[in-house]
Amino acid sequence: MAQPIVTLTPKDFKSEVKPTWCPGCGDFGVLNATYTALASLKRPVDETVVVSGIGCSSRFPHFVSTYGFHSVHGRALPVAQGMKMARPDLTIVTVGGDGDMFSIGAGHLLHAALRNIDITLVVMDNEIYGLTKGQTSPTSPTGHTTKSTPYGLLASQFNPIATALSLNVSFVARGFSSKPKDLAALIEQGIQHKGFSFIHALSPCPTFHNTMDVWKANVQPLPTDHDPSQRFKAMELALETEKPYIGVFYHDEERQTMDQAAHHLVQQAKPFDLDKYMSRYA
Ligand code: SF4
Secondary structure (H helix, E strand, O other): OOOOOOOOOHHHHEOOOOOOOOOOOOHHHHHHHHHHHHHHHOOOHHHEEEEEOOOOHHHHHHHEOOEEEEOOOOOHHHHHHHHHHHOOOOEEEEEEEHHHHHHHOHHHHHHHHHHOOOOEEEEEEOOOEOOOOOEOOOOOOOOOOOOOOOOOOOOOOOOHHHHHHHOOOOEEEEEEOOOHHHHHHHHHHHHHOOOOEEEEEEOOEOOOEOOHHHHHHHOEEOOOOOOOOOHHHHHHHHOOOOOOEEEEEEEOOOOOOHHHHHHHHHHHOOOOOHHHHHHHHO
16 A cells, blocks of 8 residues: 555545535535545545446546546446455545445445455445435335335335444444544545445435434434444444444454455465466467
């Protein structure tokens, strides 16, 4: 990783493209928190890549002055992991929404957890599909009425933090877009963590499912005596859904990352004579 430089501000991470989100969208708070986190890390703008899939929140890379990759629906994690394996010197921040990451892209979460590649995932959760105008997503509450569920949602509500903990993701946190300073600190810690970091960002969609007032009234900081090395205790706290906790639920500093392990293997590999190998087929 490059040595930190000292002269960056959040403005340096703003691109010339103005966000196209609806007024009041929670994603603005997440974007500002990300600018602050990236500036705090003091790494050059061109040594970071922001990767997304598809959805309102996945427009994110356009609004950041780093390198960016607006990929395909549900596939931001494989793209980001490939980047980190090829370029371990880069900081890779993956962003997306609850539909993108917990529905079509859900299977990739499992493999990202197992590989523990050193990337950061920020999921902007508004409990709805916003871009396609308000259908239920995996995090929509049971009974929720939309155009796609006129009699109310019959499925259970997905719990992102409990799932990340059960997959043994090596850094698990939750923030809220209306608390951008706290969220920025979580994103910064997630990026500094060596391994796969998962940040669940509550980010209301005022246009199709406005949870702003509910979350403002109910989010609460994790208990001050919570020890983030205790995964079972973190799981207990993750199961509180009426008054969701924000903060670092869990982190594990010790685990090997796949990018480090692969780099080590490359260092150990003996030189390979391709001509000699191919001569067997001549
Ligand atoms: Fe944000 Fe909802 Fe508008 Fe999409 S539809 S930009 S999630 S407020």
